[in-house]
Amino acid sequence: MNPFLLAIKQKLIVFERLLAALCLLLLLLLSLSQVIMRNLFELGFAELDTLTRHLVLFVTFMGAALISEGNKHIKIDCVTATISERSKQKLKRPLYFISALVCSIFSWYAIVFWLDEKNYAPASEQFALYLALILPAGFIILSLHFLLLSLISDETTQLPEQDDSLIDTLIKQSEQTSDSGQQR
Numbered sequence: 003m004n005p006f007l008l009a010i011k012q013k014l015i016v017f018e019r020l021l022a023a024l025c026l027l028l029l030l031l032l033s034l035s036q037v038i039m040r041n042l043f044e045l046g047f048a049e050l051d052t053l054t055r056h057l058v059l060f061v062t063f064m065g066a067a068l069i070s071e072g073n074k075h076i077k078i079d080c081v082t083a084t085i086s087e088r089s090k091q092k093l094k095r096p097l098y099f100i101s102a103l104v105c106s107i108f109s110w111y112a113i114v115f116w117l118d119e120k121n122y123a124p125a126s127e128q129f130a131l132y133l134a135l136i137l138p139a140g141f142i143i144l145s146l147h148f149l150l151l152s153l154i155s156d157e158t159t160q161l162p163e164q165d166d167s168l169i170d171t172l173i174k175q176s177e178q179t180s181d182s183g184q185q186r
Contacts, residue, residue, distance in 0.1 A: 099148070
């Protein structure tokens with residue numbers, strides 16, 4: 003296990019969590035303010051709609067990167083039901099590398115798309131143009147995650163477990179109240 007790669011991975015996770023949380027908060031605040039302005043003051047800003055659309059992409063890409071890092075992403079595994087656990091472990095790294103390659107190809111075409119948009123975007127849409135950089139950046143970040151997952155040993159591929167004790171406590175309390183309600 004390379005400590006340098008592990009440090010990069012941890013810093014990337016912290017950055018993504020912070021960016022995702024800030025973008026989600028900003029998205030909620032802007033959407034709420036836009037609704038209030040439209041309903042109370044009959045006033046709205048088109049730029050805020052553009053910004054909220056792109057903030058959704060920011061949250062989506064950062065969330066996708068974090069989920070893939072925790073190995074909780076959607077997997078289309080038709081073969082895994084038929085192969086042994088040992089074979090699954092052998093296939094894990096090559097599949098992560100292939101995923102990194104696919105995301106790299108997507109990022110390349112997203113860059114080509116963005117450059118094409120830059121050439122033909124009118125002056126009034128320059129604001130949205132720079133927000134659209136999330137497309138290539140998001141695929142680059144996903145590619146980096148999958149590449150790091152293919153290089154770092156299996157013990158480090160899981161995100162640290164979060165404290166779910168509050169959730170577990172609430173579930174147990176709701177089960178106890180439903181059981182006591184059935185006994186009466």
